Structure formats: C-alpha cells, structure tokens
Amino acid sequence: MSRVYNFSAGPSMLPEAVLQKAANEIMDYEGSGQSVMEMSHRSKVYDGIIKGAEALLREVMGIPDNYKVLFLQGGASSQFAAVPMNLMTKNHKADYVLSGQFSTKAYQEAARYGDVKAVASSKEDTFSHIPDIDKAECREDADYFHICMNNTIYGTLWHQLPDTGDVPLVADISSCILSQPIDVTKFGLLYAGAQKNVAPAGLTIVIVREDLIGETLPGTPTMFSYEVMAKNDSMYNTPPCWSIYMCKLVLEWIKNDIGGLTKMEERNVAKAQMLYDFLDNSKLFKPCARKDSRSIMNVTFVTGDADMDAKFVKEAAEAGFVNLKGHRSVGGMRASIYNAMPVEGIEKLVKFMADFEARNA
Numbered sequence: 001m002s003r004v005y006n007f008s009a010g011p012s013m014l015p016e017a018v019l020q021k022a023a024n025e026i027m028d029y030e031g032s033g034q035s036v037m038e039m040s041h042r043s044k045v046y047d048g049i050i051k052g053a054e055a056l057l058r059e060v061m062g063i064p065d066n067y068k069v070l071f072l073q074g075g076a077s078s079q080f081a082a083v084p085m086n087l088m089t090k091n092h093k094a095d096y097v098l099s100g101q102f103s104t105k106a107y108q109e110a111a112r113y114g115d116v117k118a119v120a121s122s123k124e125d126t127f128s129h130i131p132d133i134d135k136a137e138c139r140e141d142a143d144y145f146h147i148c149m150n151n152t153i154y155g156t157l158w159h160q161l162p163d164t165g166d167v168p169l170v171a172d173i174s175s176c177i178l179s180q181p182i183d184v185t186k187f188g189l190l191y192a193g194a195q196k197n198v199a200p201a202g203l204t205i206v207i208v209r210e211d212l213i214g215e216t217l218p219g220t221p222t223m224f225s226y227e228v229m230a231k232n233d234s235m236y237n238t239p240p241c242w243s244i245y246m247c248k249l250v251l252e253w254i255k256n257d258i259g260g261l262t263k264m265e266e267r268n269v270a271k272a273q274m275l276y277d278f279l280d281n282s283k284l285f286k287p288c289a290r291k292d293s294r295s296i297m298n299v300t301f302v303t304g305d306a307d308m309d310a311k312f313v314k315e316a317a318e319a320g321f322v323n324l325k326g327h328r329s330v331g332g333m334r335a336s337i338y339n340a341m342p343v344e345g346i347e348k349l350v351k352f353m354a355d356f357e358a359r360n361a
C-alpha cells in the first residue's frame with residue numbers, strides 16, 4: 001500500500017488510525033452483524049454512535065449545556081441560508097465581514113432574506129488579511145454579526161475575535177474546527193462542513209445557543225429549522241449516518257491519540273511554522289497571507305511566475321505531494337495542512353521545496 005501526502009483543501013486527509021479502525025469495523029460493527037452504512041438510524045446500536053459523537057464533541061470542544069449540537073446535511077453552504085432564516089428574525093438585520101470567498105457567498109445568500117451590511121472587507125487587498133473593523137460601521141440592532149473564522153482559499157485566520165457587544169457572533173468554522181481550542185461562549189452560533197477536519201463529506205455541524213433557537217422566517221423549509229432539528233435530536237429525517245460515525249472516530253483520535261485540542265493546536269502551529277519559516281527565507285517562493293493573519297490550516301504561496309507554479313505543482317505530485325494547486329479563483333499554490341496531515345508530511349514537503357528551489361531559482 002502506498003499513500004500520498006494529500007494537501008487537498010477538502011475533502012481532505014483523515015487520520016490513518018481512523019481509516020484503519022473504520023476498515024476493521026466495516027463488515028460487522030461491534031458484533032451487530034452489520035456495517036454502520038447499513039443499519040437503521042433508529043436502532044439502538046446507531047443511537048449509541050450518534051449520542052457518543054455528540055458527547056465527544058461537547059467534551060473535546062468544551063461546549064456548554066446551553067448550546068445545542070445539530071448534525072445536519074447540505075454543507076456549510078446551506079447554512080449561508082439557514083443562519084439568516086433562523087436568526088434574522090427580530091430586526092431583520094445582520095452585519096457581515098468580507099474576508100474571502102465563502103464569507104462573501106454567505107453575505108450574498110443572507111441578502112436574500114433581509115437587510116445585510118458588509119461592515120468591513122479586505123477585497124481590495126485580494127483578501128490577504130483579516131480586515132480591520134470600524135465599530136461605527138457596526139449596527140447595535142443587528143440580529144447577528146457573521147465572520148468566516150478561517151479563510152480556506154486565501155489562507156487567513158482571525159487570531160483575535162471582534163468585540164460585537166450584545167450582538168451574537170456567528171462564525172463559519174468549516175476549515176478550522178477542532179484545529180485549536182475555541183471559547184464557544186463567545187459565539188451565538190458556529191457551523192462547519194465536516195469534510196475539512198472532521199469526517200467525510202455529508203455532515204454539517206451546527207453549535208447554537210439555545211436562546212437563539214425558535215422563530216424562523218416565513219417560508220423556512222422544515223429541514224432548515226434549527227428548532228425542528230433540535231427537538232428531534234438531529235433525527236427529523238435520516239441523518240448522514242456514516243459521516244457521523246466517522247466524526248466519532250476522529251474525535252476519539254483527537255482525545256486519546258493526540259490528547260485534546262491544546263495538544264492538537266501545538267502540533268498544528270509547529271507544522272504551519274515549519275512551512276512559513278521556509279517560505280519567509282525562500283528565494284523562489286513567497287507566502288501570500290499577511291503575517292498577522294496567517295492560517296495554520298491553509299498555507300498559500302506563489303513563485304510569481306504562473307509557469308513556474310505549474311511546474312512545481314506537477315513535479316510535487318509526481319513526488320507524492322498531491323493537490324498543492326491553489327484554488328481556481330486565485331491560482332498559485334496552497335498546502336492545506338489539516339489535523340490529519342502528519343508532521344513528517346510537512347518535513348518532507350519542505351525538503352522537496354528546498355530541492356526544487358535549488359534546481360530552479
């Protein structure tokens with residue numbers, strides 16, 4: 001068996017130990033005589049899986065009891081609509097920060113449901129940093145304030161959260177969930193597609209403060225109602241059963257093999273630092289994100305020459321480092337180094353980049 005180092009932005013690598021455990025259990029889950037893929041979501045054995053996944057997520061992330069955890073479908077992109085449908089219900093206003101492509105999409109989708117305002121943007125700097133926020137632009141009567149915590153395409157991260165006063169802070173954490181500890185109490189709502197750091201595609205996690213659940217905008221589909229989903233323990237209909245099971249295995253890996261999110265963060269920071277240190281000293285490659293905004297999950301860089309970029313991506317793939325091409329909208333390179341990327345994957349990539357530089361600079 002030969003596995004590559006996969007730098008894909010999502011779906012992305014899963015921990016090898018998790019894949020192995022899933023493989024061992026695939027024909028017969030804990031003596032049930034069935035695969036998790038085949039069992040009824042209403043069965044007792046599956047109930048243990050979904051409840052176990054939620055309990056572990058609460059433990060690992062430190063989610064307080066006054067927050068609901070929802071296991072949904074439709075991806076983070078569905079939450080771009082579900083968030084306003086469930087939260088823009090009082091004053092029908094929400095403030096958004098535009099820090100990249102996904103936050104812009106979230107803003108555009110929310111604009112279909114009410115009065116949304118882009119209070120800050122770093123678009124004119126090609127989203128190379130998290131924008132500063134002028135408090136005078138923010139509305140005290142907004143129903144919520146939305147950010148995208150880690151900007152997957154541009155490789156930037158909010159290192160300090162905005163102070164939104166009494167306005168609930170909502171964050172898309174699709175590409176940074178479980179990468180470091182996060183103070184859930186600072187947020188009204190967090191959401192994430194699972195396919196970056198949690199599980200295979202198909203599962204979307206929503207963590208929402210109970211008092212924000214209830215009313216929905218007229219016409220909200222039942223499937224988009226947080227209240228309906230919360231009342232039914234995410235089982236109003238068939239949940240993404242397999243992905244939730246894989247989520248449980250990944251959480252067990254973080255808890256038992258890594259030792260929790262503080263340890264996970266240490267490992268992730270060390271990995272990212274190795275790559276940024278190399279880029280900062282390289283004569284061929286240049287990092288894209290501003291230093292104060294650098295992501296520890298997605299590292300973006302260029303050579304400044306599109307042909308050289310393409311040559312690098314091609315030769316890297318041949319050497320077993322795949323999916324290093326930047327997002328189609330920005331070009332260049334991006335190394336997505338989520339939780340499951342082993343330290344040695346970065347060590348070997350840096351060595352390959354140094355060799356490539358020596359041959360081409």
Ligand SMILES: *Cc1c(COP(=O)(O)O)cnc(C)c1O
Nearest residue numbers: 075076077102152172174175193
């Ligand atoms: C990948 C990603 C999305 C889109 O997620 P889907 O599950 O494909 O809808 C949204 N936001 C961020 C930050 C992402 O990284």
